[in-house]
Amino acid sequence: MPKIVDHHERRLELVDATWRIIARNGLEGATLREIALEAGFANGALKPYFPTKDTLLEFAFSHVFNRTNQRIARVLGTMTGLAALRAFCLEVLPLDEERINEARIVIPFWQKAVNDPQKARIHQQSMAEWATTIQRLLAEARAAGDIRAAVDDALLAGQLLDMLLGAQIAAALSPAGSPIAGQAEQLEGYLALLAA
Known part of the structure; x- marks a missing residue:
């Protein structure tokens, strides 16, 4: 058989x-x-x-994105607002070996996406999904009075997303097995600025 x-x-x-x-x-x-x-x-x-290796890389990127989203969904549960925003960001930040390895997959994918419209589309769709989620969480936090920054939520979502992606680059370039110190603290500092 x-x-x-x-x-x-x-x-x-x-x-x-x-x-x-x-x-x-x-x-x-x-x-x-x-x-x-x-x-x-x-x-x-x-x-x-x-x-081809390119098709494998596309699948790997999509798998990393889906895995991260599954982690986010598990952690968020019924959280809303600022607590949910913090939890979302902590799941994206490369704070452990697994997430650093995920960053090491994402970086080469981005490199290929610069000249490959299909890969660029996959990246843009993924980031648009995250930006929408971040904006929703910012709006919830603002409605609860936890965010008072006089900056549009779409701009704040873009800043936060850029910070998270930059952290992935820093982690991918760090020596193997050594998370970048201070990333969680930088996130807390940013969230504190939004509340000020």
């Missing part, structure tokens, strides 16, 4: 192997052959799932 393969699970195994390779060797070291070897598969086993 032939072995039944869970294709979704196989894709996730390949993405996890990709993360490990990129974290260790960078994007250039993440060849399809190395990824297959890391995942314990034959080189040809990747082709049905990811015909």
Whole structure:
């Protein structure tokens, strides 16, 4: 009887192997052959799932984004306003090895997106989704009296999103396994400015 393969699970195994390779060797070291070897598969086993390294990178970026959103949803629960905004940001900030490795996937994706309209579209849609969520949480916090900054919420959401993405760049460039100190404190400082 032939072995039944869970294709979704196989894709996730390949993405996890990709993360490990990129974290260790960078994007250039993440060849399809190395990824297959890391995942314990034959080189040809990747082709049905990811015909090119670019398709694998797109899937990996989408998976990172979805995983982050799942973490955010779990942590937020029924939170609203400023508490929810803080929790959202803390899940995006690269404060541990897992999220630093996620940043190491995202950075090469951004590099490719500069000259690839499809990847740029994926990034823009993802960031538009986060900006919408951030604006909603800012509006809730403002309605509760927790935010008094005389700056439009759309501008504040853009600033906060830029801060979160910049933190990912800083973490991706830091030595392996060393989170950037002070990121959570910088977030608290920013949120304090909004309340002043």
